[in-house]
Amino acid sequence: MSNTQVIGIDFGGTSVKVAVVEGENLVTEIFRIDTQQHTGPDSLIEVIADKVEALRKDFPAVAAVGIGVPGAIDFAKGITYNLTNVKGWSNVPLRDIMAEKTGLPALMENDANCMAYAEYKYGAGQGYENVVCVTLGTGVGGGLILNGQLYRGAQYAAGEIGQMSIDHDGVDGPYGNNGALERYIGNRQISQLAAHYYQEAGAEVPGDISPENLAQLAGKGDPVAIKLWQNVAIYLGSCLMSTIYLLNPHAIVIGGGVAHAGDVLFAPLKDYLNRTLTGECFNELQILHARFGNTAGILGSSALAAELLD
Amino acid sequence: MSNTQVIGIDFGGTSVKVAVVEGENLVTEIFRIDTQQHTGPDSLIEVIADKVEALRKDFPAVAAVGIGVPGAIDFAKGITYNLTNVKGWSNVPLRDIMAEKTGLPALMENDANCMAYAEYKYGAGQGYENVVCVTLGTGVGGGLILNGQLYRGAQYAAGEIGQMSIDHDGVDGPYGNNGALERYIGNRQISQLAAHYYQEAGAEVPGDISPENLAQLAGKGDPVAIKLWQNVAIYLGSCLMSTIYLLNPHAIVIGGGVAHAGDVLFAPLKDYLNRTLTGECFNELQILHARFGNTAGILGSSALAAELLD
Numbered sequence: 154m155s156n157t158q159v160i161g162i163d164f165g166g167t168s169v170k171v172a173v174v175e176g177e178n179l180v181t182e183i184f185r186i187d188t189q190q191h192t193g194p195d196s197l198i199e200v201i202a203d204k205v206e207a208l209r210k211d212f213p214a215v216a217a218v219g220i221g222v223p224g225a226i227d228f229a230k231g232i233t234y235n236l237t238n239v240k241g242w243s244n245v246p247l248r249d250i251m252a253e254k255t256g257l258p259a260l261m262e263n264d265a266n267c268m269a270y271a272e273y274k275y276g277a278g279q280g281y282e283n284v285v286c287v288t289l290g291t292g293v294g295g296g297l298i299l300n301g302q303l304y305r306g307a308q309y310a311a312g313e314i315g316q317m318s319i320d321h322d323g324v325d326g327p328y329g330n331n332g333a334l335e336r337y338i339g340n341r342q343i344s345q346l347a348a349h350y351y352q353e354a355g356a357e358v359p360g361d362i363s364p365e366n367l368a369q370l371a372g373k374g375d376p377v378a379i380k381l382w383q384n385v386a387i388y389l390g391s392c393l394m395s396t397i398y399l400l401n402p403h404a405i406v407i408g409g410g411v412a413h414a415g416d417v418l419f420a421p422l423k424d425y426l427n428r429t430l431t432g433e434c435f436n437e438l439q440i441l442h443a444r445f446g447n448t449a450g451i452l453g454s455s456a457l458a459a460e461l462l463d
Numbered sequence: 464m465s466n467t468q469v470i471g472i473d474f475g476g477t478s479v480k481v482a483v484v485e486g487e488n489l490v491t492e493i494f495r496i497d498t499q500q501h502t503g504p505d506s507l508i509e510v511i512a513d514k515v516e517a518l519r520k521d522f523p524a525v526a527a528v529g530i531g532v533p534g535a536i537d538f539a540k541g542i543t544y545n546l547t548n549v550k551g552w553s554n555v556p557l558r559d560i561m562a563e564k565t566g567l568p569a570l571m572e573n574d575a576n577c578m579a580y581a582e583y584k585y586g587a588g589q590g591y592e593n594v595v596c597v598t599l600g601t602g603v604g605g606g607l608i609l610n611g612q613l614y615r616g617a618q619y620a621a622g623e624i625g626q627m628s629i630d631h632d633g634v635d636g637p638y639g640n641n642g643a644l645e646r647y648i649g650n651r652q653i654s655q656l657a658a659h660y661y662q663e664a665g666a667e668v669p670g671d672i673s674p675e676n677l678a679q680l681a682g683k684g685d686p687v688a689i690k691l692w693q694n695v696a697i698y699l700g701s702c703l704m705s706t707i708y709l710l711n712p713h714a715i716v717i718g719g720g721v722a723h724a725g726d727v728l729f730a731p732l733k734d735y736l737n738r739t740l741t742g743e744c745f746n747e748l749q750i751l752h753a754r755f756g757n758t759a760g761i762l763g764s765s766a767l768a769a770e771l772l773d
Contacts, residue, residue, distance in 0.1 A: 297709075300614065329738050330708070399607075399627060401618055402616065402617055434618065
């Protein structure tokens with residue numbers, strides 16, 4: 154029910170963002186709670202619950218609460234396994250704690266799945282039945298919409314695009330998974346690769362080798378930066394090509410900081426996919442920029458929570 | 464309806480196999496029509512339709528007909544795009560022709576999807592909601608059961624596991640898709656790799672380097688053959704690892720000729736997946752031998768056709 158008011162919570166390693174949401178619109182500003190000021194779940198949950206309580210006084214129509222969390226969860230039980238960059242969050246039954254403290258129906262989902270669902274429901278992926286969402290940042294995350302539904306997998310762990318291999322004999326991934334994509338195109342790896350290319354070319358390494366600046370340099374015609382993004386496109390393209398041969402989606406939605414590189418990444422990426430896919434898989438494939446940035450987690454968690462009320 | 468009688472047809476490059484099926488049981492022998500004796504669709508369709516007609520005289524309860532075909536199709540329209548190893552089959556509306564000629568509800572599906580569905584419905588994948596099926600032979604094929612349904616994708620082209628890349632800088636695949644799995648572990652590639660390993664080891668190359676014989680040699684302790692299968696396990700394992708990180712399935716079902724290698728392939732494959740997957744994805748994962756061989760196509764196409772009657 155898209156005219157229902159729901160509280161969306163995006164639990165991140167830096168801050169927990171909270172807002173009241175109606176459909177795809179935030180009806181309040183985003184309130185931020187500093188995650189790292191709390192040493193464990195108890196005090197942080199208390200502060201979040203207080204914030205929810207305060208919002209409900211102003212928005213008594215709020216009918217559910219959705220929480221996106223940065224890590225592995227048991228979706229059916231509503232329990233966190235462990236959260237990336239947040240200590241002390243193993244086996245916390247966060248969904249039911251929130252439901253109990255607020256008296257509202259609550260839903261908890263992995264943050265990458267929330268982002269994917271937001272793009273599918275209200276963003277770039279709207280109207281497509283099978284959508285692969287990729288988030289490029291410190292790591293590489295993903296979420297899948299298949300046959301019009303968020304696809305979670307057997308242990309709710311599906312969508313780990315960053316752990317897929319692009320080289321069976323490649324660099325070590327975090328789980329011994331050689332050639333893991335995120336070990337090639339995570340933020341840090343892009344900066345390292347850039348430094349390597351500048352040195353190799355006998356050129357001065359720019360003072361700022363953040364992906365953002367490297368994208369600007371490529372946009373201005375810097376040949377080393379252009380080469381860098383062409384190679385990032387091959388790494389990302391190889392993994393997406395495999396994903397497309399497996400899932401034959403209608404659309405690929407690409408978001409996250411690195412996606413802001415824009416055409417310097419997207420043009421060689423589309424070219425790569427055109428060269429390596431059958432016409433059947435490529436011709437009608439949509440390769441899209443994510444619509445939402447910071448608000449994707451809140452919009453996705455609130456959209457999923459709203460469906461509890463259907 | 465599993466007590467419904469249905470005609471299952473498995474259209475292959477060598478022969479078209481036809482049988483009456485009830486649930487998972489063939490109620491007739493398998494009748495074979497020589498595919499290559501017919502130069503085009505018209506005469507072959509005629510012979511298939513005649514066979515169906517004759518079977519219906521003996522089995523008047525037959526209520527539907529299912530056809531598995533070796534290649535790309537438009538499932539919604541029931542049209543073949545083009546079939547592998549069979550000439551003259553572009554854009555043939557085979558499903559509707561069969562429905563018209565027989566007066567029965569008809570369904571047409573890709574053969575790899577039929578095999579996957581047979582394994583899910585009656586075979587090794589029974590009882591699992593998310594199943595990845597792989598067929599190892601001349602090429603490498605696949606089919607996906609996701610959330611308890613055959614997953615077809617946007618253009619009904621999903622499941623092309625053999626076209627997924629295991630090396631972004633690897634050998635040329637058929638569509639420019641470098642590192643395509645089937646260019647590493649197709650039957651012919653396994654034989655070539657074996658010849659290479661025997662030569663490299665200074666050992667005599669066996670007269671028979673078929674995958675079947677190479678599996679027997681490994682079973683008898685031949686160190687070169689053992690090394691071969693360990694490497695096949697790495698290639699296959701790398702692709703399955705990526706597939707599992709993406710889809711987090713309950714089960715992987717492996718069939719086709721090469722799968723008969725048995726433990727010489729399965730033991731190092733399980734070891735590889737144990738090493739490279741998170742416990743979350745691996746611990747409850749079932750890695751299974753396909754139950755059906757030659758009958759998988761007939762059982763799958765008839766099972767899908769039977770569901771037309773539900």
